Amino acid sequence: MHGTIKSPDYKTVFPLYKAENNRAKPMSLNYPFAALVGQDEMKRALMLAAIDPTIGGVLVFGDRGTGKSTAIRALADLLPERETVAGCPYGCAPQHEAGLCGACETGTKRKTVKSKVPVVDLPLGATEDRIVGALDLERALAHGEKKFEPGLLARAHGGFLYIDEVNLLEDHLVDVLLDVTASGENLVEREGLSVRHPAKFVLVGSGNPEEGELRPQLLDRFGLCVEVRTPTDIATRIEVVKRRDAFERDRAGFIAQFTKEADKLRKTIVAARKKLDDVDLPPEILEKSAALCLALGTDGLRGELTLMRAARALAALDGKKSVMLAHLKTVAPSVLRHRLRKNPLEDVGSTVRVERALEAALS
Amino acid sequence: MSEKAPDLWQTACEAVSLLAASASGLGGIVVKAPPGPVRDAFLAMLKQALPQGTPFIRMPHALPEARLTGGIDLASTLAAGKPVFERGLLASAHGGVLLAGMAERMDRAIAARLEAALDTGHVRIERDHISDNVPAGFALVLFDEGEPGEDAPPASLTDRLAFSIDLSGLSWRDLGGDDVLRPACQQLSPMAVALAKGHAETLVALADALGIASLRAPLLAAMAARANAARAGRQETDETDIANAARLVLAHRATRLPAPPEEQQTPPPEEQQEQSSNPEPDTMETQDRPLEDQILDAIASAIPADLLAQLQAGRGGRLAGRGAEAGRKAPATRGRPLGARRGDPRRERLDLLETLRSAAPWQRLREQRGDAAIAVRKEDLRVRRFRPKSRTTTIFVVDASGSSALHRLAEAKGAVELVLAECYVRRDEAALIAFRGQKAEVILPPTRSLTRARALLKGLPGGGGTPLALGLDAARQLADTVRRKGDRPFLILLTDAQANVGRDGLGGRQKAEEDALASAAALQRDGYESLLIDTSPRPQPKASALADRMGARYLALPHADARRLAAAIVPAR
Numbered sequence: 002m003h004g005t006i007k008s009p010d011y012k013t014v015f016p017l018y019k020a021e022n023n024r025a026k027p028m029s030l031n032y033p034f035a036a037l038v039g040q041d042e043m044k045r046a047l048m049l050a051a052i053d054p055t056i057g058g059v060l061v062f063g064d065r066g067t068g069k070s071t072a073i074r075a076l077a078d079l080l081p082e083r084e085t086v087a088g089c090p091y092g093c094a095p096q097h098e099a100g101l102c103g104a105c106e107t108g109t110k111r112k113t114v115k116s117k118v119p120v121v122d123l124p125l126g127a128t129e130d131r132i133v134g135a136l137d138l139e140r141a142l143a144h145g146e147k148k149f150e151p152g153l154l155a156r157a158h159g160g161f162l163y164i165d166e167v168n169l170l171e172d173h174l175v176d177v178l179l180d181v182t183a184s185g186e187n188l189v190e191r192e193g194l195s196v197r198h199p200a201k202f203v204l205v206g207s208g209n210p211e212e213g214e215l216r217p218q219l220l221d222r223f224g225l226c227v228e229v230r231t232p233t234d235i236a237t238r239i240e241v242v243k244r245r246d247a248f249e250r251d252r253a254g255f256i257a258q259f260t261k262e263a264d265k266l267r268k269t270i271v272a273a274r275k276k277l278d279d280v281d282l283p284p285e286i287l288e289k290s291a292a293l294c295l296a297l298g299t300d301g302l303r304g305e306l307t308l309m310r311a312a313r314a315l316a317a318l319d320g321k322k323s324v325m326l327a328h329l330k331t332v333a334p335s336v337l338r339h340r341l342r343k344n345p346l347e348d349v350g351s352t353v354r355v356e357r358a359l360e361a362a363l364s
Numbered sequence: 365m366s367e368k369a370p371d372l373w374q375t376a377c378e379a380v381s382l383l384a385a386s387a388s389g390l391g392g393i394v395v396k397a398p399p400g401p402v403r404d405a406f407l408a409m410l411k412q413a414l415p416q417g418t419p420f421i422r423m424p425h426a427l428p429e430a431r432l433t434g435g436i437d438l439a440s441t442l443a444a445g446k447p448v449f450e451r452g453l454l455a456s457a458h459g460g461v462l463l464a465g466m467a468e469r470m471d472r473a474i475a476a477r478l479e480a481a482l483d484t485g486h487v488r489i490e491r492d493h494i495s496d497n498v499p500a501g502f503a504l505v506l507f508d509e510g511e512p513g514e515d516a517p518p519a520s521l522t523d524r525l526a527f528s529i530d531l532s533g534l535s536w537r538d539l540g541g542d543d544v545l546r547p548a549c550q551q552l553s554p555m556a557v558a559l560a561k562g563h564a565e566t567l568v569a570l571a572d573a574l575g576i577a578s579l580r581a582p583l584l585a586a587m588a589a590r591a592n593a594a595r596a597g598r599q600e601t602d603e604t605d606i607a608n609a610a611r612l613v614l615a616h617r618a619t620r621l622p623a624p625p626e627e628q629q630t631p632p633p634e635e636q637q638e639q640s641s642n643p644e645p646d647t648m649e650t651q652d653r654p655l656e657d658q659i660l661d662a663i664a665s666a667i668p669a670d671l672l673a674q675l676q677a678g679r680g681g682r683l684a685g686r687g688a689e690a691g692r693k694a695p696a697t698r699g700r701p702l703g704a705r706r707g708d709p710r711r712e713r714l715d716l717l718e719t720l721r722s723a724a725p726w727q728r729l730r731e732q733r734g735d736a737a738i739a740v741r742k743e744d745l746r747v748r749r750f751r752p753k754s755r756t757t758t759i760f761v762v763d764a765s766g767s768s769a770l771h772r773l774a775e776a777k778g779a780v781e782l783v784l785a786e787c788y789v790r791r792d793e794a795a796l797i798a799f800r801g802q803k804a805e806v807i808l809p810p811t812r813s814l815t816r817a818r819a820l821l822k823g824l825p826g827g828g829g830t831p832l833a834l835g836l837d838a839a840r841q842l843a844d845t846v847r848r849k850g851d852r853p854f855l856i857l858l859t860d861a862q863a864n865v866g867r868d869g870l871g872g873r874q875k876a877e878e879d880a881l882a883s884a885a886a887l888q889r890d891g892y893e894s895l896l897i898d899t900s901p902r903p904q905p906k907a908s909a910l911a912d913r914m915g916a917r918y919l920a921l922p923h924a925d926a927r928r929l930a931a932a933i934v935p936a937r
Contacts, residue, residue: 242582
């Protein structure tokens with residue numbers, strides 16, 4: 002891609018490819034989203050974020066082996082294509098409210114092309130130069146020339162940035178993310194080079210709470226927080242094992258089985274996006290959501306705002322013209338559970354607290 | 365032990381042969397073995413099972429991120445005048461085996477990289493100006509060299525590896541032939557084998573019977589069953605494949621012993637353990653029983669005989685392998701080195717070599733601007749990162765109420781002293797909270813001093829009601845303080861769980877029990893590791909319910925004396 006060294010010169014040659022030993026060669030063949038068994042809250046949250054990116058990110062916390070990463074990686078294949086400015090290294094989308102980079106803003110004619118919505122993996126151990134972007138090393142070395150080489154934040158613009166094991170992310174990288182997600186743009190100052198480009202993306206994180214807490218500032222950046230549990234119901238567990246096994250044996254065939262459902266899901270998302278602006282928010286819903294936030298003592302307005310956005314996106318997903326109480330009830334746990342103040346005397350988990358407050362506020 | 369030895373070695377051979385049949389699909393194997401002839405024999409056997417020329421990569425214990433994933437090769441880069449990248453260990457192991465020693469001390473960040481590679485078969489590189497996705501499908505061999513009581517290898521990593529085998533009790537004399545390695549006939553690809561109808565159900569039911577929560581276990585077992593069938597040249601799995609897979613993949617993950625079908629009552633743990641370690645499957649009887657019951661009988665001997673001890677040590681528990689990592693604090697300026705990162709040398713220690721390394725590639729660019737011999741800019745500055753060694757503070761929470769209190773208390777005191785002596789060696793600390801009547805008191809604040817502890821313990825009185833909730837709240841408060849200090853609290857609750865004083869200090873059994881359960885849930889929510897020792901003469905369902913709510917490991921030691929208590933506690937920490 003844009004100036005990044007795609008096929009570096011390695012000192013040694015890779016050993017010969019052994020088909021037997023390499024089951025995961027085709028990276029594009031992800032487990033289909035439509036084939037995920039259960040985990041409805043997680044699937045819903047990801048779809049809501051795809052419908053309305055301003056909801057602001059999804060955090061998936063839960064047990065080992067519950068398909069957190071699988072679901073998020075599957076998202077890429079589910080999203081409808083988007084229009085981007087041809088040749089723009091930042092993937093600017095003219096119709097999108099995400100903003101344009103300097104070149105696209107001033108450029109006279111903007112030819113657009115269809116492209117996939119990026120779901121960019123931010124692996125643990127990524128260094129700052131690759132995240133924010135840095136000077137193109139090859140050009141600097143060979144020609145003594147300064148050219149900016151965009152990083153992962155540029156690649157994720159207009160799409161999703163996924164961090165697995167988000168609670169293990171190093172502190173100085175968390176700082177970078179906090180800064181960029183707050184301002185929506187990435188500012189790089191290096192070797193006398195000053196680059197500014199838009200970087201608006203939906204932050205998706207996953208992790209296991211047993212491996213350390215998330216910094217409250219970063220926690221607050223996530224619009225929705227879902228908890229996933231290992232299914233205990235035997236029938237569900239059997240279905241998971243059967244599907245996964247079928248997938249491992251014949252990836253392409255398995256994906257083909259679910260194309261129809263995937264298309265249906267994709268169409269639902271497109272329709273919901275179109276409908277989103279026309280969805281009505283009745284005043285009594287606004288009142289209820291304010292009452293709910295008040296009862297739970299969530300800090301700031303962000304919770305309330307996210308609650309309304311998520312409820313509206315869900316109404317759009319349901320194909321409804323106006324938000325109903327049921328929508329609010331459904332999204333409230335995901336929106337509020339990570340915003341509660343920790344109360345040392347409270348004897349139950351945050352999900353139960355939200356549910357109790359829901360009952361009290363909505364009855 | 366030596367009677368089982370040839371079996372163990374045989375099992376190791378079988379696991380290796382399945383790994384060889386389907387390298388990366390099974391994740392790998394955990395081998396509990398100290399360095400020595402047995403481990404060498406295992407490695408030799410592994411090498412023999414794999415085709416010649418298979419990559420066999422050793423991973424050093426402490427290695428920088430760049431060595432693992434690959435990064436820039438500075439010397440070659442400067443010589444060539446263009447970026448040259450060095451392949452990391454993960455990519456080098458592609459299509460082969462990656463060996464990691466001292467897995468019990470593995471850094472969490474390194475474990476996370478290995479997990480990502482195991483999940484995707486690739487390694488994603490985003491560092492040192494390189495962006496790439498390199499194939500890295502390998503089988504991981506983790507050598508667990510931990511002594512009893514030390515941390516276990518990261519549970520999230522071992523969850524992804526199909527096999528686990530304990531060779532630590534073996535001597536080289538026990539090692540038998542390894543003829544299992546040669547496949548019986550023309551080998552198929554495991555991908556060509558289908559799971560027979562009903563076999564997925566059987567594996568899930570088996571995992572359930574053994575109390576295995578993770579869904580990866582039945583998935584890995586399914587893969588192992590297919591590999592087993594492939595070795596025998598079958599196109600569909602049969603019962604022996606499922607039985608073998610269950611024995612090799614599921615048995616070692618058991619967190620509970622399957623209930624014997626005839627007896628409805630569960631016998632006390634020790635007794636049950638003995639039963640299952642010498643099973644006599646009655647062939648006449650097993651005919652008309654479901655497949656999973658037959659297999660459970662057959663694999664009972666593969667369930668580690670020391671399951672109880674392992675549960676205490678956290679191998680089966682949810683909190684396994686997180687230990688020292690939780691609650692760590694940054695930035696530290698001493699401890700185990702963790703590599704370098706960009707930073708301000710005025711606040712942290714400068715890493716000169718890394719700073720020069722990061723400045724080097726830019727010299728040509730900076731030269732043009734007429735800078736000095738070596739131009740180092742602010743963005744090149746690298747500081748050292750350290751991980752502080754976090755200590756464990758064992759907090760005893762002792763029920764000093766009426767009934768059995770005086771007796772229990774004496775034992776608890778004895779146990780605290782014994783554990784303290786051990787803490788002294790490990791530079792860990794211990795504390796003691798006692799609750800009785802209407803209050804809970806910190807009798808002994810966290811200390812390493814034996815004399816001080818003895819003096820304080822001597823004056824500890826007993827008698828009165830049981831304000832269990834207050835005791836738990838006090839424990840959480842103290843645990844909070846310990847965690848804020850950057851240490852790891854470990855709670856040991858000794859009680860019969862017969863709460864009769866509520867959080868408000870008033871009597872009333874029902875309210876008291878509700879309060880206690882609520883306080884227990886708060887402990888679990890905050891993620892404190894704990895062990896509940898049921899001290900009542902007969903194990904109580906109330907106590908195990910409380911342990912459940914706390915997320916605590918439960919141990920019924922009806923007539924434990926101080927020495928047995930200490931023996932149970934030391935490995936649990």
